[in-house]
Amino acid sequence: MGLTHLTIHYPRFKLSSADLRAFYPSPALSTYSYIGKFGIDEDATTLAVNAFLDLVETVGEMPKRLYLSTGKDFNSAVFLDATGINSSDVVHVPIGEVGSLQTIWEASRNEGCAFLVVDSPRGKNEKVDAYCSAAAVTGFVGKGGVEISSFDTFESASYSTSRYGSQGFDPADESMLISTVKEHLVPNSINFINFSSLKQSSRMIPNLEIKGQKTNGFSGITSGLVSLFSWLHLDFNSDVQLSIYAIDENGGASLSLQPSEKPIVIINDRRKDISLPTYLMQKEHAGNESIPQGAFISTPVYFSQKGARYRLNTAKCKDCGFIHFPPRQICKNCGSQTVSGKPLKRYGKLYTFTKILKGAAPPEFDIQQALEGDYCVGLVEFEEGPKVISQLTDVEYEDLEVDMPMKMVFRKIYRQDETDRYGYKFTCV
Amino acid sequence: MRVAVVTAGQTKFGSFPGKGVKGLFVEALHEALSNVDKELKLSDVKEAFIGNLGVGGAQLGNPAALLVEQGGMPSVSARRVENACASSGFAFRDAYRAVKNGADLVLAGGVEIMNDLSSAHQRYWLGVSGDTEWERLAGATFAGIYALMAKRHMHEYGTPREALAMCAVKNHRNAVDNPVAQFRKAVSLDRVLNAPMVAPPLGLFDCCPTSDGASVVFLASEEKAKEITDSPVWILGSGASSDYLAIHDRQSITTLEATRRAAKEAFSLSGLTPEKIDIAEVHDCFTIAEILAIEDIGFYEKGKAANAVLDGETERNGTIPINMSGGLKAKGHPLGATGTGQIVELWKQLRNEAGKRQISDAKIGLAHNVGGSGATCAVHILGGEM
Incomplete structure (x- = not known):
């Protein structure tokens, strides 16, 4: 029994390194130019939904139970509605380095279960978000795969409670973690180690001199898990043992993995160039804006179609079987009544498209347009037949072509009445 | 029974936010009346159908009655016809059918002011017809x-x-x-x-x-049309x-x-x-x-x-x-x-x-x-x- 399927959603902004250093004057950032992407249409909730939908699609079944480790900005109700998992099948664990490792450990003891760890920068704390990853990492436990052989906790009371001081970890904590790692070393192992000190480079750990051992540093648990699981995809080797060590205000912990069988890993690693002014503007807004004036689609009306907006639920004619999306009560084909149908699969092809240029967007999209630039809109024709109009995200107009394959992603649409409105957008496959 | 358009008139289309819907409508009405070949009495008008989308949300209730009373027809049976940009095309159709049904002189028209709004407000209500x-x-x-x-x-x-x-x-x-x-x-x-x-x-x-403007036409039965013009245009x-x-x-x-x-x-x-x-x-x-x-x-x-x-x-x-x-x-x-x-x-x-x-x-x-x-x-x- 082990991890058989893994998905990683890992969107990043790429700033020029000069820009980044101007903003975060830390020598550690000389080799670093990526920052976790947050923004108008993505947050911890959308990352988690998209990663989980990809996992379920790859596995081919809904997990029996989901061990879910999330931060404060996670909207659990939206996650349940958008993924269709029963709330009684979800075990919530607060995010944290140690808690996340424990989540994975517990899931790994239960065949047919899954874990999901998600975190995203809030976009407000200047010192934190240079190191924070916006990432969702999720895995399914089945027969074979990567066995998790042990979970250990250590030095539970000794670590400083100030997880993020102005300079990251307390140096004493770091030394303690290094000694712990040294004590537990096994031959021919690869170790992923938690460092968040701004004095350290995130990738290289010069003061950890462990001869003959490969080490990979990471700053937050989600980026550590991204590195660990990316290794399973890119550098898989069944002769090595993998360990991940982490500390937080609750103590320290490690997880050991035995990669006997290569898992199926889906990595969604999107990178977007961004200028410093735009980045700072996005940071300021970070999708928290309420829209003062827009086409007033009332909150009850919006949420009455939640099933269609989140999960592509359809209506099916009870007589002729014609599938309608968006759902409607009377069949377009034969005039009979409809009943609820299966959700559409998330795939289709681009039927036609355009780009809405600056100054022309409906006012509820003004903020998105100011921050993220002009956006594309298209009609997507589903494999099952219906067409739908949708915003296209993470695409460039110049790259679009009629008939190209598209995939639905779950995104934030905008915020109105103090409520985030989520729904579908489409992106290129 | 044939139905004729007996006169027609419109304002200039353009940017006239200060004229208001009343001002524009009355201007179009006067233009139509001044184009009458013989004689058209407003008191003979039986019905009025007025196309209008929304005047920026300012006069959503009873605009047709407001416009006809401003135009000197306070008692005529009036209603607004709203089908977005086709509002007065449908007002015209309704007027045509009203004449067919026995109203011998009917007004069809339309009015819109779009330039009196801020850009954000304009973009708000322009997108509401899909x-x-x-x-x-x-x-x-x-x-x-x-x-x-x-x-x-x-x-x-x-x-x-x-x-x-x-x-x-x-x-x-x-x-x-x-x-x-x-x-x-x-x-x-x-x-x-x-x-x-x-x-x-x-x-x-x-x-x-985006334009401001108004237009007014009068439709009449074949019989009534003779009083008003010698060169009617027929609705075929x-x-x-x-x-x-x-x-x-x-x-x-x-x-x-x-x-x-x-x-x-x-x-x-x-x-x-x-x-x-x-x-x-x-x-x-x-x-x-x-x-x-x-x-x-x-x-x-x-x-x-x-x-x-x-x-x-x-x-x-x-x-x-x-x-x-x-x-x-x-x-x-x-x-x-x-x-x-x-x-x-x-x-x-x-x-x-x-x-x-x-x-x-x-x-x-x-x-x-x-x-x-x-x-x-x-x-x-x-x-x-x-």
């Missing part, structure tokens, strides 16, 4: 919706961008000779093609302007239809089914065919809309309009002159006033009173008015004394 709950939430605008149609039309039929642009070039040129048009200035093909994009493939010159056919609001609900987005059905009904009622039409005012809110219109009405087979436009067939001296007034593109598009505004143009053309833009021997004209992206459409065929 299936808002789905189309608007995708961030689509009306230009965006028509751009989606244009892109697909190009994909299916190889329609070149130049054909769209030529519609704008032609309509701007036509508007030069129309004293009531908003833009009386010719533009070059290069300028249209190189204008800033709004929603590609549509650029700034592919889109109609009327057709109207609706369609799915959201373009994703339509089987094809390169045909406006509402146009096809409305045109079919109007032709069938009149016993005419597209070949018999001498002149047409079609709903060119975007240049692609003119291409769709002349195909769906039946002047051209699907996919063939682009070449016809490029060959000059829709020009003033072409086989079927389209939008001699300048169309929505250059004459202007004050939503609720557009439908009856088209009738004003045909009334003048068919009475040989269109001045420099007169098409000689124009006997039969067609007006085509679309609401939104094709959710509603009214088509009328008019003929002068033969």
Whole structure:
């Protein structure tokens, strides 16, 4: 029994390194130019939904139970509605380095279960978000795969409670973690180690001199898990043992993995160039804006179609079987009544498209347009037949072509009445 | 029983936010009354149908009664007709049917003020005529919706961008000779093609302007018409239809089914065919809309309009002159006033009173008015004394 399927959603902004250093004057950032992407249409909730939908699609079944480790900005109700998992099948664990490792450990003891760890920068704390990853990492436990052989906790009371001081970890904590790692070393192992000190480079750990051992540093648990699981995809080797060590205000912990069988890993690693002014503007807004004036689609009306907006639920004619999306009560084909149908699969092809240029967007999209630039809109024709109009995200107009394959992603649409409105957008496959 | 248009008038279309809806409506009414050949008594008016989308949300209740009392007809049975940009096309149809049903003198008109709003407010209420709950939430605008149609039309039929642009070039040129048009200035093909994009493939010159204006026409029974004029213009056919609001609900987005059905009904009622039409005012809110219109009405087979436009067939001296007034593109598009505004143009053309833009021997004209992206459409065929 082990991890058989893994998905990683890992969107990043790429700033020029000069820009980044101007903003975060830390020598550690000389080799670093990526920052976790947050923004108008993505947050911890959308990352988690998209990663989980990809996992379920790859596995081919809904997990029996989901061990879910999330931060404060996670909207659990939206996650349940958008993924269709029963709330009684979800075990919530607060995010944290140690808690996340424990989540994975517990899931790994239960065949047919899954874990999901998600975190995203809030976009407000200047010192934190240079190191924070916006990432969702999720895995399914089945027969074979990567066995998790042990979970250990250590030095539970000794670590400083100030997880993020102005300079990251307390140096004493770091030394303690290094000694712990040294004590537990096994031959021919690869170790992923938690460092968040701004004095350290995130990738290289010069003061950890462990001869003959490969080490990979990471700053937050989600980026550590991204590195660990990316290794399973890119550098898989069944002769090595993998360990991940982490500390937080609750103590320290490690997880050991035995990669006997290569898992199926889906990595969604999107990178977007961004200028410093735009980045700072996005940071300021970070999708928290309420829209003062827009086409007033009332909150009850919006949420009455939640099933269609989140999960592509359809209506099916009870007589002729014609599938309608968006759902409607009377069949377009034969005039009979409809009943609820299966959700559409998330795939289709681009039927036609355009780009809405600056100054022309409906006012509820003004903020998105100011921050993220002009956006594309298209009609997507589903494999099952219906067409739908949708915003296209993470695409460039110049790259679009009629008939190209598209995939639905779950995104934030905008915020109105103090409520985030989520729904579908489409992106290129 | 035949129904006649006995007089017609309109304000200039353009930017007149200070005139208010009352001012604009009364101005159009006076224009229509001053165009009366013999005598028309307002006290004889039995019904009034007034097209209006929303006046920016300022007068959503009872606007028709307000306008007719301002115009000196405080007791006439009046109502507002709202079908987005096809509001007064439908007001005209309702007026036609009212005359058929025994009201011997009926007013049809429309009014809209769009330039009195901030840009954000304007963009707010301009996008409310589609299936808002789905189309608007995708961030689509009306230009965006028509751009989606244009892109697909190009994909299916190889329609070149130049054909769209030529519609704008032609309509701007036509508007030069129309004293009531908003833009009386010719533009070059290069300028249209190189204008800033709004929603590609549509650029700034592919889109109609935001306009203020009003238009008023009077319809009368054959008997009543004799008191008012010796040269009535007859309504030979009327057709109207609706369609799915959201373009994703339509089987094809390169045909406006509402146009096809409305045109079919109007032709069938009149016993005419597209070949018999001498002149047409079609709903060119975007240049692609003119291409769709002349195909769906039946002047051209699907996919063939682009070449016809490029060959000059829709020009003033072409086989079927389209939008001699300048169309929505250059004459202007004050939503609720557009439908009856088209009738004003045909009334003048068919009475040989269109001045420099007169098409000689124009006997039969067609007006085509679309609401939104094709959710509603009214088509009328008019003929002068033969």
